[in-house]
Amino acid sequence: MPRPRRYDPERRERIVDAALRVVRRDGIGGLSHRTVAAEADVPLGSTTYHFGSLDELLVAALRKVNASFAGTLRARTAPDADGLARLLGEWLGGERGQVELEYELYLAALRRPALRPVAAEWAEEVTAALAPHTGRSTARALVALMDGIGLQVLLTGTPYDEEYAREMIARILHEGPKEQAGGLSEAPVRPTGT
Template identity: 65%
Template sequence: MARRYDPERRTRIMDAALAVIASDGIAGLSHRTVAAEADVPLGSTTYHFASLDELLVAALRRCNENFVQALRASGLFAEERGGERGAAEADLAGELTRLLDQWFAGERGAIELEYELYLAALRRPALRPVAAEWTEEAVALLSRRTDPETARALVALMDGVCLQVLLTGGTFDASYTRVMLERIVAGGDA
């Protein structure tokens, strides 16, 4: 019997893993649940991903890519802002606040999924380098608008705000977030 050519199967398996995690959490993830979700034979999941950690690494990397695409699409980096740091930092806090506000105005499932995978690195060492990649990508993008130390502090604050909103079930406080982001941006000028 000839093997069916399916170049998108690996991607479908990763997407299925994300769907399983979104609905049942990481605890619900298994090769069997992913195979059922992707509508592929069980052997396909183990062929493409020998272990669940390998599958989680691929899923987290996919989330990272989606996040970086969202940052790039946000307009924060769309135009050259000139050589002066002040021009590049102009209303950076406001733009980041609007971006977070848009994320929280939509379905929280995507944000929860990303953070569940991100925080899984606490217990799964294989995920730690990929979680670090997410931070480094975000810092690199924000460093186009400010210095690297300020960019790192902005990422840390945004992470903290997102986690607090998600964990408490609260609402995103845009005015408070903007003030805190402005303080970090202003501190980078000192």
């Protein structure tokens, strides 16, 4: 009688949200069926029922983050050095917890093959958003560079330097904006596995 709540179609969704809060607070290491059940205020059995493994839950969580990120990105498209450097700065300047969360889930794909297709989707999505203005190769490099700069800021504690980021983004952009498709190797980003 404590929990008569049956037929709750948003259950699954609420569990994913709870998982995101847990990871934000305690990192992936702190994620367990129990912690997420407590956070979502659902019984333990419910999480194991909806998500057979933690990997499954992480996949759903990363997908959700991706979707929200892609939304923000597309809304604010300004694919020149100024715009990208400012975007990076705003992102890094936001709540540290959120940035850590997004990086942590993304980087988790390093060790969890199940997450790789989702990470690949993310990279592809961002690349695709930039590619119309810059060409695919350049877009991929921009993603790599900005990833790398963001990581350096977070991993080493160096403060973000927007001027510097703008200059380096400009170098990538400058030499080959709008390079014709095929100018460089254009192997599409393709997910591993399934």
